Amino acid sequence: xxxxxxxxxxxxxxxxxxxxxxxxxxxxxxxxxxxxxxxxxxxxxxxxxxxxxxxxxxxxxxxxxxxxxxxxxxxxxxxxxxxxxxxxxxxxxxxxxxxxxxxxxxxxxxxxxxxxxxxxxxxxxxxxxxxxxxxxxxxxxxxxxxxxxxxxxxxxxxxxxxxxxxxxxxxxxxxxxxxxxxxxxxxxxxxxxxxxxxxxxxxxxxxxxxxxxxxxxxxxxxxxxxxxxxxxxxxxxxxxxxxxxxxxxxxxxxxxxxxxxxxxxxxxxxxxxxxxxxxxxxxxxxxxxxxxxxxxxxxxxxxxxxxxxxxxxxxxxxxxxxxxxxxxxxxxxxxxxxxxxxxxxxxxxxxxxxxxxxxxxxxxxxxxxxxxxxxxxxxxxxxxxxxxxxxxxxxxxxxxxxxxxxxxxxxxxxxxxxxxxxxxxxxxxxxxxxxxxxxxxxxxxxxxxxxxxxxxxxxxxxxxxxxxxxxxxxxxxxxxxxxxxxxxxxxxxxxxxxxxxxxxxxxxxxxxxxxxxxxxxxxxxxx
Amino acid sequence: xxxxxxxxxxxxxxxxxxxxxxxxxxxxxxxxxxxxxxxxxxxxxxxxxxxxxxxxxxxxxxxxxxxxxxxxxxxxxxxxxxxxxxxxxxxxxxxxxxxxxxxxxxxxxxxxxxxxxxxxxxxxxxxxxxxxxxxxxxxxxxxxxxxxxxxxxxxxxxxxxxxxxxxxxxxxxxxxxxxxxxxxxxxxxxxxxxxxxxxxxxxxxxxxxxxxxxxxxxxxxxxxxxxxxxxxxxxxxxxxxxxxxxxxxxxxxxxxxxxxxxxxxxxxxxxxxxxxxxxxxxxxxxxxxxxxxxxxxxxxxxxxxxxxxxxxxxxxxxxxxxxxxxxxxxxxxxxxxxxxxxxxxxxxxxxxxxxxxxxxxxxxxxxxxxxxxxxxxxxxxxxxxxxxxxxxxxxxxxxxxxxxxxxxxxxxxxxxxxxxxxxxxxxxxxxxxxxxxxxxxxxxxxxxxxxxxxxxxxxx
Numbered sequence: 001x002x003x004x005x006x007x008x009x010x011x012x013x014x015x016x017x018x019x020x021x022x023x024x025x026x027x028x029x030x031x032x033x034x035x036x037x038x039x040x041x042x043x044x045x046x047x048x049x050x051x052x053x054x055x056x057x058x059x060x061x062x063x064x065x066x067x068x069x070x071x072x073x074x075x076x077x078x079x080x081x082x083x084x085x086x087x088x089x090x091x092x093x094x095x096x097x098x099x100x101x102x103x104x105x106x107x108x109x110x111x112x113x114x115x116x117x118x119x120x121x122x123x124x125x126x127x128x129x130x131x132x133x134x135x136x137x138x139x140x141x142x143x144x145x146x147x148x149x150x151x152x153x154x155x156x157x158x159x160x161x162x163x164x165x166x167x168x169x170x171x172x173x174x175x176x177x178x179x180x181x182x183x184x185x186x187x188x189x190x191x192x193x194x195x196x197x198x199x200x201x202x203x204x205x206x207x208x209x210x211x212x213x214x215x216x217x218x219x220x221x222x223x224x225x226x227x228x229x230x231x232x233x234x235x236x237x238x239x240x241x242x243x244x245x246x247x248x249x250x251x252x253x254x255x256x257x258x259x260x261x262x263x264x265x266x267x268x269x270x271x272x273x274x275x276x277x278x279x280x281x282x283x284x285x286x287x288x289x290x291x292x293x294x295x296x297x298x299x300x301x302x303x304x305x306x307x308x309x310x311x312x313x314x315x316x317x318x319x320x321x322x323x324x325x326x327x328x329x330x331x332x333x334x335x336x337x338x339x340x341x342x343x344x345x346x347x348x349x350x351x352x353x354x355x356x357x358x359x360x361x362x363x364x365x366x367x368x369x370x371x372x373x374x375x376x377x378x379x380x381x382x383x384x385x386x387x388x389x390x391x392x393x394x395x396x397x398x399x400x401x402x403x404x405x406x407x408x409x410x411x412x413x414x415x416x417x418x419x420x421x422x423x424x425x426x427x428x429x430x431x432x433x434x435x436x437x438x439x440x441x442x443x444x445x446x447x448x449x450x451x452x453x454x455x456x457x458x459x460x461x462x463x464x465x466x467x468x469x470x471x472x473x474x475x476x477x478x479x480x481x482x483x484x485x486x487x488x489x490x491x492x493x494x495x496x497x498x499x500x501x502x503x504x505x506x507x508x509x510x511x512x513x514x515x516x517x518x519x520x521x522x523x524x525x526x527x
Numbered sequence: 528x529x530x531x532x533x534x535x536x537x538x539x540x541x542x543x544x545x546x547x548x549x550x551x552x553x554x555x556x557x558x559x560x561x562x563x564x565x566x567x568x569x570x571x572x573x574x575x576x577x578x579x580x581x582x583x584x585x586x587x588x589x590x591x592x593x594x595x596x597x598x599x600x601x602x603x604x605x606x607x608x609x610x611x612x613x614x615x616x617x618x619x620x621x622x623x624x625x626x627x628x629x630x631x632x633x634x635x636x637x638x639x640x641x642x643x644x645x646x647x648x649x650x651x652x653x654x655x656x657x658x659x660x661x662x663x664x665x666x667x668x669x670x671x672x673x674x675x676x677x678x679x680x681x682x683x684x685x686x687x688x689x690x691x692x693x694x695x696x697x698x699x700x701x702x703x704x705x706x707x708x709x710x711x712x713x714x715x716x717x718x719x720x721x722x723x724x725x726x727x728x729x730x731x732x733x734x735x736x737x738x739x740x741x742x743x744x745x746x747x748x749x750x751x752x753x754x755x756x757x758x759x760x761x762x763x764x765x766x767x768x769x770x771x772x773x774x775x776x777x778x779x780x781x782x783x784x785x786x787x788x789x790x791x792x793x794x795x796x797x798x799x800x801x802x803x804x805x806x807x808x809x810x811x812x813x814x815x816x817x818x819x820x821x822x823x824x825x826x827x828x829x830x831x832x833x834x835x836x837x838x839x840x841x842x843x844x845x846x847x848x849x850x851x852x853x854x855x856x857x858x859x860x861x862x863x864x865x866x867x868x869x870x871x872x873x874x875x876x877x878x879x880x881x882x883x884x885x886x887x888x889x890x891x892x893x894x895x896x897x898x899x900x901x902x903x904x905x906x907x908x909x910x911x912x913x914x915x916x917x918x919x920x921x922x923x924x925x926x927x928x929x930x931x932x933x934x935x936x937x938x939x940x941x942x943x944x945x946x947x948x949x950x951x952x953x954x955x956x957x958x959x960x961x962x963x964x965x966x967x968x969x970x971x972x973x974x975x976x977x978x979x980x981x982x983x984x985x986x987x
Contacts, residue, residue: 037750038749038753063702063703065696068653070650070653071653079653083696085696085698086696086760087757087761087763088707091728091732091764095728099720151730156727158720160720161720161723164720165724165730165731168728172731172732172735172761174738174739174757175742178754180742180745267835267837268836269836276792350837351837373631485651
């Protein structure tokens, strides 16, 4: 079942030892058995958590750094290094949030300071502190934070000042910003079960992209999460909660590079009808498609790739050439994710679509084929006029003519050509520059090897039926859930999750629960 | 509580362009040396950047006295800098040998090596990285300003790396950058609740730092190092806030939020953002908030330089030497960057300091991730301005290539390795370095190229 990551050397005619290194990038770390490195909140998790901690408060816009990415995901522990800017932005964010929170305390402050300011401070440390730390405070912790509150209250006299400073200390603490996983208790063997509260945090930030709710915290308080049956029940409950939309959005935003849609900038001369508002509509359509499928009756990878259900607004209507309000796209032209305007525009140049970007995307994101960059001494620019080339596709013929390019582009371009029915803003076309579009192509990898298609609707069907693609998507979810790259020690677990994903017909919600059920999700490596 | 003050500068009758006053508190004190790195993208268009006054040859060392040239005798790309001729040092022929030796994506290599002088390493699933710090961070570590360094960006990957080779994040939001420099509001006679909360940040951070130290003790390896670093940064922040509270500094006006006139894709957006950063930089330097700043400029819209549609990187930069249309577009791109630099130099040169201006005591370095749009590394374009006590200014210095570097795909000839530039810059800031980054590079004949020491022919 486990299909190893395919790494595709692109050095063309180079012989080993002469050419540049490449083609053999190790993708697993030997001798590691599923490590659990210290991770912290991502920027989206930080914002979501503030929203849920301070219910009913109109929070200010928070400036947080854009984290780097590994394998496309920003929750990877390797990019979560502290920097001076990050620490300062945390401090500033806590200042802004607590000031706003004190303007609207009704939804979150557990007591009335007018009755007894000192007692209310201690109660807030206990109750709000438990939600900030995602576990009850120890008596030592209760004591130090209450002492800070008492000190400021004594000096200043104003409850608001004292509680803001105290909450800021909690919000800047490592127990809030990071996910310390010290384990339930020392036991023998290689792995230690997470404490109930540590597991609750892992679950909620994976399934919700935010903090645990009271029900999950209470289950952890009661020690119920040591039981995998309870863990699974909680996971299903959480997937049915509206907050699951945040996690689904976060994963797909990163996996599918959806932020690129905002940067779409077509050539005004070629596309005079373009309006930046179209990019917003394109993004909203894709977000709606993803959530519609994954929170609907058939939450599968196949449906993501194939379901033509949509919601067309006035901006999208001319692009799809359908009436405003249309709810199903014409199935001869469109299917799911890879035939939607947003993705197609985001993988285009300003004038022409990019078969290379589109092909690379399918290979890397859906098939987990890692490609090497082009050799540096090659001019990667295509000549505008190349002999008799008329269509966009013909311009790329040079790739297969040059042996150094062909090594990769024989795999990339035939996939990219399958999208030639869509122009640079995603409109369907049957001619390109006056000549008929040729959207035939084929695959070179895994169980897709030899698979031929004419157009992206057929291609989407092949991808939806492919074991290679199912395994790849399961692997992407596994990386995201664990916030790290897979190691050799993960392979049996990755294999199990992939098998389960396949057995359920590619059910993404089942997949998420399967990841949570896994032993490596519920334990950490012994220190 | 005496955090920095906002002042309405128009009330002082200052014309646009002379937007702030030097810090009154620092007037009369001995000038500190500062350094600004401006790092742009896509190399240059060498034929339109270099100067060969009177037909000077490529294959010999030479110098040109810039102060005797008419503006029109400057190369097209450098022409916007002509008004500052007497304060410039243009360096032609330096090669980034570290980028040449590495064998993966050259943009990643260029970013990881430009200011580190180290041979970058590919990182699985992410951007390539060096195995040590960039020169700006080593200089920053020698200073005691409230901010050891500032990193601003109008697009582009980081070129700044900490001791572990981790990329430093950039501030790309001009409003957030302003708030960071000038956290205080307008002074009021009666401290508000917000003022009183601000005044307690020291005690708050003290506890936070203890909590990080305590948790770090319970962890090991990288996890522990991460929290120890976090704790140290909290300590630094505590010290910085205390220092800021002592400073009397004239703030520039808060930038418009959220850019009512400009959107990301608009022609004027990059110039607007870079212009605000310039003002923040000049203010931060004049107030003594920091001595070390990096400004990364990558994002320019085609419309910004009047270029036709097309992907600037793939459609034009890669063709800059081979296609005349692309060459002109990229020339416009780099000229636009030179115009921005001239704007910054004008700001710094407009602030009196000692017997001269702040520019005289500030080293401004304009360099690039690459040498050309086609990803070459010999002849990286370098312009130094200011730092008149250290550099012999008003000159164009050319080094002919002398040694071949053993690269993975070819063995290009370079002049001085850029490690010598970085060493020189470190020493211009008083570090006393013997070398920076690698000490040697391989030649194809099995010998090595010496990367130690400073550049010759640049100092007074």
